[in-house]
Amino acid sequence: MKxxxxxxxxxxxxxxxxAGSAMAGDKIKVAGIYTQPIQQKWDACLHxxxxxxxxxxxxxxxxxxxxxxxxxxxxxxxYSEKGVALIVGEAFGISRDVxxxxxDYPEVAYLMGDSFGPRGSNxxxxxxxxxxxxxxxxxxxGKMTKTNKIGMVGGYPIGEVNRLFNAFMAGxxxxxxxxxxxxxxxxxxxxxxxxxxxAYAQVESGVDVLYAERAGVVDAAREKGIIAxxxxxxxxxxxxxxxxxxxxxxxxxxxxxxxxxxxxxAGKFTAEDYRDFTMMAKGGASLSPFYEFDAKIPAEVxxxxxxxxxxxxxxxxxxxxxxxEPKSTF
Numbered sequence: 001m002k003x004x005x006x007x008x009x010x011x012x013x014x015x016x017x018x019a020g021s022a023m024a025g026d027k028i029k030v031a032g033i034y035t036q037p038i039q040q041k042w043d044a045c046l047h048x049x050x051x052x053x054x055x056x057x058x059x060x061x062x063x064x065x066x067x068x069x070x071x072x073x074x075x076x077x078x079y080s081e082k083g084v085a086l087i088v089g090e091a092f093g094i095s096r097d098v099x100x101x102x103x104d105y106p107e108v109a110y111l112m113g114d115s116f117g118p119r120g121s122n123x124x125x126x127x128x129x130x131x132x133x134x135x136x137x138x139x140x141x142g143k144m145t146k147t148n149k150i151g152m153v154g155g156y157p158i159g160e161v162n163r164l165f166n167a168f169m170a171g172x173x174x175x176x177x178x179x180x181x182x183x184x185x186x187x188x189x190x191x192x193x194x195x196x197x198x199a200y201a202q203v204e205s206g207v208d209v210l211y212a213e214r215a216g217v218v219d220a221a222r223e224k225g226i227i228a229x230x231x232x233x234x235x236x237x238x239x240x241x242x243x244x245x246x247x248x249x250x251x252x253x254x255x256x257x258x259x260x261x262x263x264x265x266a267g268k269f270t271a272e273d274y275r276d277f278t279m280m281a282k283g284g285a286s287l288s289p290f291y292e293f294d295a296k297i298p299a300e301v302x303x304x305x306x307x308x309x310x311x312x313x314x315x316x317x318x319x320x321x322x323x324x325e326p327k328s329t330f
Contacts, residue, residue: 028264030054031079032063033072033089040190041215041233042128046088046113049253058261059086073097080105086264088257089113091125099123109269111260115159118271126256126274128160130232130285131167132312133249135319136305137211137229137287138171140246142179143301144227145172145209149330151182151202154213155189159323161213164231164249166322168211175304180330182207192216200224205330218244227293234288246297248288255283281313 032050034043047063054061062084067075072094079087080101091098091112102110102123114125141150150172154161165183172179182205184198195216202210203224210221210228218235221228222244228235230248235241241248256277263269278284287309290297311317 026265027058027060028085028261029083030059030061030086030088030261031084032061033067033075033079033087034063034065035067035069035072035090036065036189038063038065042189043090045232045251045253046257049257050088052254053257053261069094073101076101077104080108085109086111086260086269088260091116109260109264111256111274118273120271122269122271124260124269124272124274126253126278128232128251129163129275129278129321130249130251131163131321132280132319133285133287133309134164134167134231135171135174136309137247137249138168138173139175139305139308140297140301141168141209141211141229142172142174142176143298144246145176145179147206147208148176148178149180149182149205149207150209150211151199151205151207152184152211152213152326153195153198153202153217154183154185156187157185157325161185162323162325163321164213165211165326166324167319168229169326170320170322175301181326181328182330183326183328186214188214190215192219196220212239212245215239221245230288236288236291243292246293247290250286250288251278252284252286253278280309281315 032046036043038044038047050061053059064075086109088111091114095114095116098112099119103120106122110123112125113127118124152165169181182202186194186198192215195214196219199210199217199220208226210217212218212228212235213231218228218239218241228245230245232251235248236245256274259277276282308317
């Protein structure tokens, strides 16, 4: 009898372990809620990372795009009530309402783009921290400019844009103290014609390098015969930047998304700041290849950029996070 009980207990333990393993491997339902079309590159980074997890069989993925802030909370609540385990989205401008939803649905995990910190037990936050490759781009730009005047065209002067501009400027200054900057914000996240006009004006002021934080700037650089640097996506390949875009600061949301999925599956999701998962050390940011510009960048500059990138990843060099609005210097 004793032997039978031992065998039975062992079988029960094996079944339990198998069941636990199966549960850990099961798909979870994940929803993405985007305020812009998924073609807009900020939301595209989230969408691509989630779609990649879906293609790998890790999650069942559904999403809504072009959801206005006035309708966002309704959509957020609808997904929260439909058995979704994890919701990825944006809380900019509606942080207080999103916090309330998360509190009302403690069994749901929320990973939201947000300027504020994590809240409660189930609201984690992330933001765009690609300032490190922006610093590296600035180093290259500072050595490639001939007029010592660099133009920068962005959407809005908010933290997630300001920190990129400030890092780019610091990188350029580190190799060329004489460089000056013209900074413009177009007041829109997607208005290529307007961004193009602002870029034209900057070129007229004497800049011979442009930082294209917004779509439309690369086209202006091409028409004016100058070089540009890209932002978030690979603008050399994805925004007609061949022979124009030297390099782009890339944002990869896969590390953050995969971390969240893993925690939800393990039943260990808690409120935390995902900042580190969007930086270079964890693979959340990188500098694109130089493509056709590889032979045009001075060898000593490439060596210095490579050395600095390695130091950043190793934690031996820190690029300052400066969210203050950058100003033109000429």
